[in-house]
Amino acid sequence: MSRTEFDYSGRIARAQAALADRGVAALLASVGSDLPYLTGYESMVSERLTMAVIPQEGKPTLVVPELEAPRVDPRDGLFEIRPWGETEDPVAIVASLCGGPARLAIGDQTWSVFLLGLQQMMPGTVFQSARGISELLRLRKTAAEVDRLRAAGAAADRVVGRLADMRFTGRTERSLAEEIGHMTIEEGCDAAEFAIVAAGPNAASPHHHPGDRVIAEGDSVVVDFGGTVDGYCSDTTRTFHVGPPSAEFVEVYEVVKTAQQAGVDAVEPGAAAQDIDAVARRVIDEAGYGKWFIHRLGHGIGLDVHEDPYLVDGNEQVLEPGMTFSVEPGIYLPGKLGVRIEDIVHCTPDGGERLNNSSRELRIVG
Ligand code: ZN
Ligand code: ZN
Ligand code: ZN
Numbered sequence: 001m002s003r004t005e006f007d008y009s010g011r012i013a014r015a016q017a018a019l020a021d022r023g024v025a026a027l028l029a030s031v032g033s034d035l036p037y038l039t040g041y042e043s044m045v046s047e048r049l050t051m052a053v054i055p056q057e058g059k060p061t062l063v064v065p066e067l068e069a070p071r072v073d074p075r076d077g078l079f080e081i082r083p084w085g086e087t088e089d090p091v092a093i094v095a096s097l098c099g100g101p102a103r104l105a106i107g108d109q110t111w112s113v114f115l116l117g118l119q120q121m122m123p124g125t126v127f128q129s130a131r132g133i134s135e136l137l138r139l140r141k142t143a144a145e146v147d148r149l150r151a152a153g154a155a156a157d158r159v160v161g162r163l164a165d166m167r168f169t170g171r172t173e174r175s176l177a178e179e180i181g182h183m184t185i186e187e188g189c190d191a192a193e194f195a196i197v198a199a200g201p202n203a204a205s206p207h208h209h210p211g212d213r214v215i216a217e218g219d220s221v222v223v224d225f226g227g228t229v230d231g232y233c234s235d236t237t238r239t240f241h242v243g244p245p246s247a248e249f250v251e252v253y254e255v256v257k258t259a260q261q262a263g264v265d266a267v268e269p270g271a272a273a274q275d276i277d278a279v280a281r282r283v284i285d286e287a288g289y290g291k292w293f294i295h296r297l298g299h300g301i302g303l304d305v306h307e308d309p310y311l312v313d314g315n316e317q318v319l320e321p322g323m324t325f326s327v328e329p330g331i332y333l334p335g336k337l338g339v340r341i342e343d344i345v346h347c348t349p350d351g352g353e354r355l356n357n358s359s360r361e362l363r364i365v366g
Helices: 007-024 034-039 066-071 092-096 113-122 131-138 143-164 171-185 202-203 246-266 273-286
Strands: 027-028 051-055 061-065 078-084 103-106 127-128 190-197 220-229 236-242 298-300 307-311 326-327 331-335 337-340 343-348 349-354 363-365
Touching: 007 027, 007 051, 007 131, 027 034, 027 092, 027 363, 034 051, 034 131, 034 331, 051 092, 061 066, 061 220, 066 078, 066 190, 078 092, 092 113, 103 113, 113 127, 127 131, 131 307, 143 171, 143 220, 143 236, 143 343, 143 363, 171 220, 190 202, 202 220, 202 298, 202 331, 202 337, 220 337, 236 246, 236 337, 246 273, 246 326, 246 343, 246 349, 273 307, 273 326, 307 326
Parallel strands: 027 103, 061 078, 103 127, 236 363
Antiparallel strands: 027 051, 051 061, 190 220, 220 236, 298 307, 298 326, 326 343, 331 337, 343 349
């Protein structure tokens, strides 16, 4: 697999059609995933501006710091490159490429300092979030994109398999998180994106930052990690138990596992995103743990680990074939324990296909 196989000119054509549809003169893409989606180039996150100007018609231009221009693959003239030198004003260059007062769409993750500069330089121009346009492009994955997500998921599953055979006792959360990162690369990802290892009472903090806690007998350990293949992410969570679990832990684990299965089973084209959340949440509510399920059921995934569609109450987005998202219920008992089980699910015409397939049975480690 390689990024050169993606149909970038088709993506740009679809973006331009969406701009024409909405009367938007150009899309400005900087840090964030719209730029790599459309051009295959990922901006460095820095005070030096990198920004692609994708006009409604004609060739896009990538405005890029001169010292970073050697990194850019122009992809057979897909876009022009406008390197800017250290004494030039890149915001003025972007403004001149955008022309007269118009409506422009700009990526959500663009640094505000650049948007503020553009606004000052272009009075009369209306800026809107590019999210509506990028969502339109990126929400339904093509087969080539799902292939990458599947490969990233399979690599993560192999890491889970290796974890289940490892000894946890005596290691710190941080050392286990580092090892997960190494294994993620060894199993075929281009990059390890993140690894949460939360042991004992820390397992009750869903986004715990792995620290110096030494994992000990009696801990539940929530392990949540992901890596990328050609930029597309995996994101999976398994909860292990060190030594024999309490009856309470086993009960909580079974409730989460049942809720996760119910959520996956509910996935089908035509269902609303919020319905999937509701189905899984009901299982947890009815078991009496609803108060301790403190986050949405899931999030879309692609070039971003978190993107549309979000599986959350209030989101009426209708699921369609090609959408990919996590299903990740959890129960967190403060000061005591936490359990989360997460798989990425691909909505197919026939229902949900899990892109993670490591065992979801409760696994006891040493
Ligand atoms: Zn999360
Ligand atoms: Zn996760
Ligand atoms: Zn997730």
